[in-house]
Amino acid sequence: MLKLFKLFNNKRLFILLITLVMFIVVMGFSLGTRKSLSWPENFVRDTTGFVQGIFYKPAGYVAGFFEDIANLHKLAEENEQLKIVVAQYTREKAQYNFIQSENERLMKDLKFTESQKEKYNYDYRIAHVESINTEPNNSTLVIDIGSKDGVRPNMAVISTEGLVGVISQVSNFTSTVKLMTMMNANDPNSQSAIAATAIGKENATFGMIESYDPKTNKLTMNKIPPGDPIQPKDQIVSSGIGGLYPRGLTIGTVDSVKVGEFGLTSSAVITPAADFQDWKELIVVYTQERAE
Amino acid sequence: MRVNKSVGILLLFLLFILEGTVLPRLIPNAWQMRVIPNLVFIVILFVTVYHHRHTALILGLSFGMLHDIVFYGRILGAHSFAMGVSAYLIGLIFQTPRAPLPLMMTVVLLGSLLSDTILFGIYSVFNLNQEPYSWAILEYMLPSMLFHFAIGLLLYVPLRRQLEKLKNETRKEETA
Numbered sequence: 501m502l503k504l505f506k507l508f509n510n511k512r513l514f515i516l517l518i519t520l521v522m523f524i525v526v527m528g529f530s531l532g533t534r535k536s537l538s539w540p541e542n543f544v545r546d547t548t549g550f551v552q553g554i555f556y557k558p559a560g561y562v563a564g565f566f567e568d569i570a571n572l573h574k575l576a577e578e579n580e581q582l583k584i585v586v587a588q589y590t591r592e593k594a595q596y597n598f599i600q601s602e603n604e605r606l607m608k609d610l611k612f613t614e615s616q617k618e619k620y621n622y623d624y625r626i627a628h629v630e631s632i633n634t635e636p637n638n639s640t641l642v643i644d645i646g647s648k649d650g651v652r653p654n655m656a657v658i659s660t661e662g663l664v665g666v667i668s669q670v671s672n673f674t675s676t677v678k679l680m681t682m683m684n685a686n687d688p689n690s691q692s693a694i695a696a697t698a699i700g701k702e703n704a705t706f707g708m709i710e711s712y713d714p715k716t717n718k719l720t721m722n723k724i725p726p727g728d729p730i731q732p733k734d735q736i737v738s739s740g741i742g743g744l745y746p747r748g749l750t751i752g753t754v755d756s757v758k759v760g761e762f763g764l765t766s767s768a769v770i771t772p773a774a775d776f777q778d779w780k781e782l783i784v785v786y787t788q789e790r791a792e
Numbered sequence: 793m794r795v796n797k798s799v800g801i802l803l804l805f806l807l808f809i810l811e812g813t814v815l816p817r818l819i820p821n822a823w824q825m826r827v828i829p830n831l832v833f834i835v836i837l838f839v840t841v842y843h844h845r846h847t848a849l850i851l852g853l854s855f856g857m858l859h860d861i862v863f864y865g866r867i868l869g870a871h872s873f874a875m876g877v878s879a880y881l882i883g884l885i886f887q888t889p890r891a892p893l894p895l896m897m898t899v900v901l902l903g904s905l906l907s908d909t910i911l912f913g914i915y916s917v918f919n920l921n922q923e924p925y926s927w928a929i930l931e932y933m934l935p936s937m938l939f940h941f942a943i944g945l946l947l948y949v950p951l952r953r954q955l956e957k958l959k960n961e962t963r964k965e966e967t968a
Contacts, residue, residue, distance in 0.1 A: 523873045530868035531918060537864075544861045548809070552862075556813040563817040631812030633863040635828050636923075636932060637915045640865040642812070669864045678865045687920055714825075714923065714931075777821045 534669070535653070542671040546646070549674035552630040553644055560780065615788070622746050623786035625649065627657075629779040630674065636714055639679040641665075643782055646673040654744070656785045662750035662773030663738065664782065666691050680719070681776055685710040696721060696751055697739040698730055705730045706739070707768065709751060719752060719770040722760060732756055736770055746785045797958070807831045808855060812862070826935045830904070832859075834944050835951065836879045837903045841891050842955040845883025852876035866920060874910040878903055889959065893948060900944035901937050908933045 537545070607617055627643040645651055647670045655667045657677045668678035684690045694709040705728055707721040724730055734754045740747025755769040811831045819827055832855045840848030856872030882903045886895070912928055915921045923931075 523869050526869040527867050527873075527914070527918065530864075531866065541861050541864070544858065545864075548858070548862050551809050552813050555809055559814045559817045631809075631862070632816040633812065633859075633865075634816060634824050635911075636825060636928075637911070637921045638863060638865045638867075638870075639825075640863045642862060668866070676862075676864050682865065684920075684922060686922060715927065777824050 533653070536647075537669060537671050545642075545669075545671040546673045549630050549642055549644065549671075552642065553628070556630050557628070564780075618788050620740065620747055621788065625784045625786060627782050627784050629782060632779060637682070639681050639776075640668065641677040641679070641779060641782070642674055643677055643784070644674060645784065646671050646675050648672050650786065651675050651784060655787065656738075656745050656749060658749055658783050658785060659774050659779075659781075660783075661775065662752065663694075663745075664774045664776065667784070677782065679776060680772065680774075681712050681714060683710065683712045683719070685720075685722075692744055694745050694751065695739045695741040696736050698734040698736055698754070701729055701734070702739070704728065705734070706741075707736075709736075709770065712772075716769075717772075718755060719772055721754075721768040721770055722765065724757070724760075724766040724768060726765065728766065730754060730757055730766075730768060736768075746787055749785070796961075800954070800958070804832055804835060804851070804855065805858075807835065808858060823935065826932050827939045828908075828932055828936045829939060829943075830875075830907070830936070831943060833875055833879070833903070833907060834900060834940055834947060836875065837882060837899055837944075838896070838947070838951045838955060840879045840883035841886050841896060841899055842889055842952060843959060845880050845887055848879040848883050849876050852879040867914075867918060870911055870914045873914065874907045878907040878910055882906065889956075896948065896952075897941060897944055900940055904937045904940040905933060908936065 604617075625645065627645045630642040630644050632642075633640050643657075651667055651670050653667050653670055656663060657665050657667060663680060665677045665679040665681075667675050669676045678691060680691070682690065683693075685693070696707050696709050698705040705724070707724040707728075707730070709719050709721045710723075711720050712718070713720065721736065732754050736751045736754060738745045738747060738749045738751060750773045752770040752772040755771050757766055757768045760767040808831075811829050815829045815831075816824060819829070833852070836848050836851050836855070839851060852875035853872050856875035857869070859871045859875075860868045882899055886899050888895075891899070908928075909925075912921070912925060912933075921928075
């Protein structure tokens with residue numbers, strides 16, 4: 501110890517220790533959930549966000565132009581597929597409208613309260629990506645809408661393919677998206693597990709999507725009760741049970757189902773629908789604010 | 793062209809912006825999760841070797857904090873600590889104003905590994921990552937090291953020239 505004191509003189513050692521303690525305090529403090537940010541954080545995030553927005557979009561246009569040229573020959577094929585999808589969509593749209601109006605009539609007859617009626621009525625707002633951090637332990641995106649546009653922490657963020665993550669921090673004009681790739685069942689501060697179900701088996705299938713494995717790039721769905729009809733190639737969507745996540749967000753497709761670690765429930769390996777790269781536009785899902 | 797201190801810091805900020813916006817577009821999709829560019833830190837390593845380690849410490853702490861706040865996902869201060877401390881430690885060992893190219897490139901490799909390791913350590917301490925260190929090294933630390941090496945080679949000539957000019961200027965001011 502004495503040698504250490506000689507190596508650093510007294511003053512330097514003192515400063516070193518104080519900074520170390522300060523850092524541990526800041527890290528510990530920032531680890532928990534925070535409702536809002538302090539003004540220096542807001543200021544720094546909003547100004548950098550503004551400058552980043554200026555750079556990100558032109559870079560996207562240039563990169564997108566070359567990508568478009570490369571994809572030119574695939575266009576006819578894609579067009580064909582889209583036509584089929586649109587035909588199916590128009591057929592289902594008529595069906596959907598019938599069911600929707602019937603549903604509303606039944607809700608009225610059964611005297612649903614206003615908040616119960618509005619529960620699954622979501623608002624979708626488009627957001628542009630401003631910058632990207634690809635680090636495995638802290639993968640975040642910065643998007644260009646913030647608390648002034650009504651964004652709140654823990655809102656779900658989706659891309660055109662599926663769920664990508666949740667809002668982690670919000671400042672006035674920008675917010676940070678925490679990607680699903682950091683989900684972890686062992687970490688108490690991770691994004692909370694998503695209650696999920698399969699398309700076509702909404703009343704029969706249940707499971708919790710709890711973690712993402714960066715080694716295999718797959719999600720794990722646990723707590724599937726015995727006798728569940730879940731099968732490989734099923735489309736997994738969020739079920740809205742628990743109210744944390746909106747209902748009906750695409751999550752992925754089932755790869756395989758096996759018996760879970762305690763032998764009571766099963767767990768499924770899921771390939772995420774979103775590919776977590778090549779970001780352009782994202783959609784923030786606004787849920788109705790509930791009185792807490 | 794002469795760059796004084798404030799313009800230098802502005803350029804560093806510009807580099808930070810480029811790192812989050814333009815670079816992910818240039819890196820192929822398959823490598824996006826494996827190469828984690830940290831251009832600001834390379835410049836800070838140059839500063840710590842050719843200028844002074846205290847300047848590098850301050851720069852590392854402040855630009856790390858900027859990174860932490862802008863990309864605030866789970867924890868504040870991790871980058872600030874990692875960049876500041878590793879820049880200071882590297883400066884403590886390698887600070888030589890006449891360092892040749894091979895030494896500087898070794899410093900870039902070592903510094904990149906050191907800061908990634910400190911970051912990994914911080915995340916492990918707070919129980920935020922579950923992957924073993926050996927996997928992390930092969931998965932993203934080594935590719936990032938090689939990427940930083942290449943960027944270091946590109947930046948070597950202009951950066952060293954500017955830093956030496958800066959040093960001469962401060963010396964003149966001191967004697968005058």
